[in-house]
Amino acid sequence: MFGAGNFGQRYIEHNSGTADIVGAIDNDCDLHGLKLFGRIPVYPVEAARGLAWDRIVVCNNSGDIVRAEIHEQLTGMGVPEGMINFYPEEHMPEWIDQRRGFFRDFSCYASLNTIDGAVAECGVFSGETAKFLNLYFRERRLYLFDSFEGFSEEDINSERAFEDEAFLAGPLNKVGMLRQPSVKVVMDKIMFPDNVVIKKGWVPDSFEGVDDVFCFVNLDMDLYAPMLAALLFFWPRMSQGGIILLHDYFHPELPGVKRAVDAFEAECGAVCKFPIGDGCSLGIVKP
Ligand SMILES: C[S@@+](CC[C@H](N)C(=O)[O-])C[C@H]1O[C@@H](n2cnc3c(N)ncnc32)[C@H](O)[C@@H]1O
Numbered sequence: 001m002f003g004a005g006n007f008g009q010r011y012i013e014h015n016s017g018t019a020d021i022v023g024a025i026d027n028d029c030d031l032h033g034l035k036l037f038g039r040i041p042v043y044p045v046e047a048a049r050g051l052a053w054d055r056i057v058v059c060n061n062s063g064d065i066v067r068a069e070i071h072e073q074l075t076g077m078g079v080p081e082g083m084i085n086f087y088p089e090e091h092m093p094e095w096i097d098q099r100r101g102f103f104r105d106f107s108c109y110a111s112l113n114t115i116d117g118a119v120a121e122c123g124v125f126s127g128e129t130a131k132f133l134n135l136y137f138r139e140r141r142l143y144l145f146d147s148f149e150g151f152s153e154e155d156i157n158s159e160r161a162f163e164d165e166a167f168l169a170g171p172l173n174k175v176g177m178l179r180q181p182s183v184k185v186v187m188d189k190i191m192f193p194d195n196v197v198i199k200k201g202w203v204p205d206s207f208e209g210v211d212d213v214f215c216f217v218n219l220d221m222d223l224y225a226p227m228l229a230a231l232l233f234f235w236p237r238m239s240q241g242g243i244i245l246l247h248d249y250f251h252p253e254l255p256g257v258k259r260a261v262d263a264f265e266a267e268c269g270a271v272c273k274f275p276i277g278d279g280c281s282l283g284i285v286k287p
Helices: 006-015 045-050 064-076 098-112 130-136 153-160 165-169 183-187 224-237 255-268
Strands: 024-026 040-044 056-059 084-087 118-122 142-146 196-200 214-219 238-246 272-275 282-285
Touching (some): 006 056, 024 045, 040 045, 098 130, 098 214, 098 238, 118 130, 130 142, 153 224, 165 255, 183 196, 214 224, 238 255
Parallel strands (some): 024 040, 056 084, 118 214, 214 238
Antiparallel strands (some): 238 282, 272 282
């Protein structure tokens, strides 16, 4: 953990038993040599090079600027960005949510293996996933696509035409059900906003003018038509080794997601698919 002050001590209280905290590092030399709660040693920041850790949790609540400076100090020492977490944003989900763990690990893997490109999410809703994509991939451009008006009438109607009982009886069989407050709600959660590009509008129309290559894309629009359109748009734009994640592939009331993957493979050929272990998302890797 980075930060041996009050905030860091609160982190220890919250995480004793779930995290194996090997030490605290801090820029305040008055704290070096102390043992927090009588057991967790405090070291100078440079000492992190000699400690065995698998992530560094920044425990500092002095605002975004100081937190960004700490991030810079750590990356300047060679700590991969995917191994730097921020408390309290992630202290619960970080260890219980496989998907966020996947984002973190893949951001690190992509940096280590030079998988270039931007990141995108289609289907942002209130930004609960986008904020983690922004945190883990903070040095990459992040495109956020959403109508910010829920589902389109056209997409819902084409979904109904498949006559899937599970979908017709399910809770999402309503236009506009996922109406969300505003872009501001999303941006208020974003810690590193400079690299974020909001694309408000209907997929696939909102893809117009997007000229980029991608390293990681999270597709979470629930329905067949926009999911298939997004797959067809991003696939040729993925870097080698890049990953597209399809949320809700295993959701019993959202059969359109699997149907979109099947249609995509029928058109583009079989792709390498893998479940990420969160119970709902399927990954596909660009060869
Ligand atoms: C399940 S929510 C996304 C949840 C979000 N990824 C999260 O983790 O919190 C689905 C979103 O897809 C958006 N959406 C569905 N169809 C769309 C389309 N054709 N174009 C743009 N956005 C769409 C909806 O507005 C909604 O916000």
